[in-house]
Amino acid sequence: MPNLASIAFTLQRDSKDPLFVQLCDQIRQRIVSGWLLQNSQLPPSRRLATDLGISRSTVVTAYEQLVAEGYIEGRTGAGFYVRELADLDPQDSARNAAPSSPISSSIPDATPALHPGYPDNRLFPYRQWTRCLARTARLTPEALIVGKSPFGDLPLRQSIAAYLADWRGLDIQPEQVMITAGSVDALENCIRSLAMPGDVIGLENPCYRPLRNIAANQGMRIEWLSVDAEGAEIPSESRRTATPKMVILTPSHQFPLGGAMPVNRRLEYQQWANANDAWIIEDDYDGEFRYAGRPIPALASLDTSGRTIYIGTFSKVFAVSLRLGYLIMPPPLIARFADTLAKFGVKAALPCQRALANFIDSGDFYRHIRRVRRIYAERRRLLLDLLQQKMSHFVALQDHQAGMQVTVTLAPGLDDREICAAAGARGLLAAPLSSYYGAGEASHGLLLGFCPYSEDEIRDYVAVLSELLEARQRRVQSLQSVF
Amino acid sequence: MPNLASIAFTLQRDSKDPLFVQLCDQIRQRIVSGWLLQNSQLPPSRRLATDLGISRSTVVTAYEQLVAEGYIEGRTGAGFYVRELADLDPQDSARNAAPSSPISSSIPDATPALHPGYPDNRLFPYRQWTRCLARTARLTPEALIVGKSPFGDLPLRQSIAAYLADWRGLDIQPEQVMITAGSVDALENCIRSLAMPGDVIGLENPCYRPLRNIAANQGMRIEWLSVDAEGAEIPSESRRTATPKMVILTPSHQFPLGGAMPVNRRLEYQQWANANDAWIIEDDYDGEFRYAGRPIPALASLDTSGRTIYIGTFSKVFAVSLRLGYLIMPPPLIARFADTLAKFGVKAALPCQRALANFIDSGDFYRHIRRVRRIYAERRRLLLDLLQQKMSHFVALQDHQAGMQVTVTLAPGLDDREICAAAGARGLLAAPLSSYYGAGEASHGLLLGFCPYSEDEIRDYVAVLSELLEARQRRVQSLQSVF
Numbered sequence A, B: 001m002p003n004l005a006s007i008a009f010t011l012q013r014d015s016k017d018p019l020f021v022q023l024c025d026q027i028r029q030r031i032v033s034g035w036l037l038q039n040s041q042l043p044p045s046r047r048l049a050t051d052l053g054i055s056r057s058t059v060v061t062a063y064e065q066l067v068a069e070g071y072i073e074g075r076t077g078a079g080f081y082v083r084e085l086a087d088l089d090p091q092d093s094a095r096n097a098a099p100s101s102p103i104s105s106s107i108p109d110a111t112p113a114l115h116p117g118y119p120d121n122r123l124f125p126y127r128q129w130t131r132c133l134a135r136t137a138r139l140t141p142e143a144l145i146v147g148k149s150p151f152g153d154l155p156l157r158q159s160i161a162a163y164l165a166d167w168r169g170l171d172i173q174p175e176q177v178m179i180t181a182g183s184v185d186a187l188e189n190c191i192r193s194l195a196m197p198g199d200v201i202g203l204e205n206p207c208y209r210p211l212r213n214i215a216a217n218q219g220m221r222i223e224w225l226s227v228d229a230e231g232a233e234i235p236s237e238s239r240r241t242a243t244p245k246m247v248i249l250t251p252s253h254q255f256p257l258g259g260a261m262p263v264n265r266r267l268e269y270q271q272w273a274n275a276n277d278a279w280i281i282e283d284d285y286d287g288e289f290r291y292a293g294r295p296i297p298a299l300a301s302l303d304t305s306g307r308t309i310y311i312g313t314f315s316k317v318f319a320v321s322l323r324l325g326y327l328i329m330p331p332p333l334i335a336r337f338a339d340t341l342a343k344f345g346v347k348a349a350l351p352c353q354r355a356l357a358n359f360i361d362s363g364d365f366y367r368h369i370r371r372v373r374r375i376y377a378e379r380r381r382l383l384l385d386l387l388q389q390k391m392s393h394f395v396a397l398q399d400h401q402a403g404m405q406v407t408v409t410l411a412p413g414l415d416d417r418e419i420c421a422a423a424g425a426r427g428l429l430a431a432p433l434s435s436y437y438g439a440g441e442a443s444h445g446l447l448l449g450f451c452p453y454s455e456d457e458i459r460d461y462v463a464v465l466s467e468l469l470e471a472r473q474r475r476v477q478s479l480q481s482v483f
Helices: A019-032 A046-051 A056-069 A126-141 A156-168 A182-194 A209-217 A265-276 A331-344 A353-361 A364-390 A415-427 A457-482 B019-032 B046-050 B056-069 B126-141 B155-168 B182-195 B209-217 B262-274 B332-343 B351-363 B366-389 B416-424 B457-482
Strands: A072-075 A078-083 A177-182 A202-205 A220-230 A246-249 A279-283 A308-313 A326-329 A407-409 A446-450 B072-075 B079-082 B178-179 B200-205 B221-228 B246-249 B279-285 B308-313 B325-328 B405-410 B445-450
Touching: A019 A078, A046 A056, A056 A072, A056 A078, A078 B200, A126 A353, A126 A364, A126 B126, A156 A177, A156 A308, A156 A326, A156 A353, A177 A182, A177 B178, A182 A209, A182 A246, A182 A279, A182 A308, A182 A326, A182 A331, A202 A209, A209 A220, A209 B332, A246 A265, A265 A279, A353 A364, A364 A407, A364 A457, A415 A457, A446 B079, B019 B056, B046 B056, B056 B072, B056 B079, B126 B351, B155 B178, B155 B325, B155 B351, B178 B182, B182 B209, B182 B246, B182 B279, B182 B308, B182 B325, B182 B332, B200 B209, B209 B221, B246 B262, B262 B279, B351 B366, B366 B405, B366 B445, B366 B457, B416 B445, B416 B457
Parallel strands: A202 A220, A202 A246, A246 A279, A279 A308, B200 B221, B200 B246, B246 B279, B279 B308
Antiparallel strands: A072 A078, A177 A326, A308 A326, A407 A446, B072 B079, B178 B325, B308 B325, B405 B445
């Protein structure tokens, strides 16, 4: 057992990062760099706390975070061990070891243009944002009109670089940031910069629907990657004719199934990309919304060879209609992305970029995220409780403690498109899980949003949806008894 | 000769439209509708003026506008006649009958991201716009954040419909307007809505460069349409294997050659689209910038069977960085475009849409256009005069009295890419005409911007460019004398 205390840890009491975060970061770094070997045991929390002169709960919190991220695992009665990073048995994942018991579900008000996974516009910080916008327009009017770089406004690129360092563990320069008109624009720029029509692209099955439309529209051949409990499986050489030129992954929170990719598979993906001269596009669409622990560092933060392009968006944490997102280019690719913008044009609007930079730098943006995350956590908890209480006969789910929608699978015999259509007719919004699959057998389930609804609205709609599912299951049962 | 005065003209002295505009609109309507037959003679201006009780100069101005638009032609000593709309002889076009004599050229300051054809950001109405933006943010903050339709903010769609009725002769409903993230986004939405990968698309040769990149990227087979003095030629059945599913045209001001498509070819295009079940995309990128007469009505205004999609942009008349444009959908296509947005996502940012609507409705937008058009007309005049005075040995041009750049062709032996590279090294910006061709023999020439430069800047840069061209021509001549 290595004496972790003997490593030159640099815990700083006056840092803005809490001690548990510093400890967690430094242990993780030592695992990723290979300093801490697979299967090696971590010191008992009490001893490490004494050695470092910190409280035991600080060590315990750091260990729990590393368990959640998949770097270490607890073995009953035997303490904590560094996970075998090459071990691909999904049952081995601490995160996924205990599937939640089947519980029940509901969905709230449907206005046109609302989808599960949207934020609550009623929580938008209108006063702070319009004040910031007006002040920015008054003080730097030319920043709203005169673009100096096709990659976007430099102050915003600086704010994003700082934000990603704090929240997603990315160590990048502002010059690597390209501002885009949302995630889809970012994905299109990646495909146009890094692939040719006819190339194979690996997509998660199921995945975000516009993704497969874009890929097909741009002449890519789609290779569907099955999603297991650890996320998308690695493209396997043996059973395929062509190796994907790129894969698009949602490692923080698989869309739409939920679940985070543990570090072993993340590292295996990096190895795969290196070995196959391929690109990994990390679509971190809602990485900020983890309700237990702190956000898991991005897959891109493990990349040591510049093969991962990270995509983020302000649609989820700020407002969909802002149409601003970003992608992070490994430095050698900057010229290639610039060339793509020159060839295909820039789509991201400039006018709000400086204001958003000021909003981030002022701290209002972080306050807003913390506030909505707290509220969404409560709404999510309520939805899960109600699913458990009222609908456990119809639906099953795993609690991934993350994201902006809950995905449940349906009891056998229930058709998700039929149920979503019936829900729509009652004014409820739910998206059918089966519609997100591109190939093979599709699970039937429901994507249920909770962010845009008040607790009362969630209660009302669970009642309606549960009534609807009951009626439908009665029909299924009566049909079964007839035939 | 029909007695035009006997037609129930409805000239209104208290209308916001001048009498000559009303007369011109009504004669045009009667030509397009077939009431006035081809080759029929118009009454002498003096007699029509007496009959209508208006001044002769009003009639003359209306006739001159109709000549410029290609609806009528003057025959020496014989008055004005309705043109044969089926007549395709380019020499017959009054507009193009007299090619300008060869004159000379220059180009101004190059900052990164500036291209010929860009507006002058120094003329941007910062004070009025930021005041409008701040007031909109204060009064209707939710309009900056909450989108009600994927097609964009309804008040802006209403303002655009009114604007197009006034300026481009389009009679449309706000529901037909889709707000886009600039022209390229509009073009991508058209291709995705109306064509399938593998379909043939007709593009003007030469054309706007991103256009061919987009078309190729989306798997379209490109059919190049030669551009003659009347614009792009009609795709001909005989010499091709597949008929284009759509053509993309710049009828107001061919990009980059200049020149407007006369009404006969416009009508022939409409007939072609009807006969071939094809779509016409009218890219009216700078239709507002006509320096003689008023803007020529859009090709889409002649469409009686819903086969033309009109695309406009605020990049030229307002600011490139705003990244807002629009497309006009014939009503039966609205559902198809909505489906495309659902499949591929919306890229146009909402936050400035309401403010822009308010800016248009307040009249500040129209005042801005009139102001910059007057200034650009002066700058353009100066550039043309200097080209004539200092560079007529090297370059030739036709004066199309429209647009935001001047395209000149180069004297034989001069290579446009080489000259543009040399100009770039001296800090001057010019784009090589040959790079806009997609097939066949490319003319060598220069695209010279004038909008973003003051008169002093234009003088400075004509001097530098002319010096540069002289040196280059001396080298070409000395090489010729050696070999």
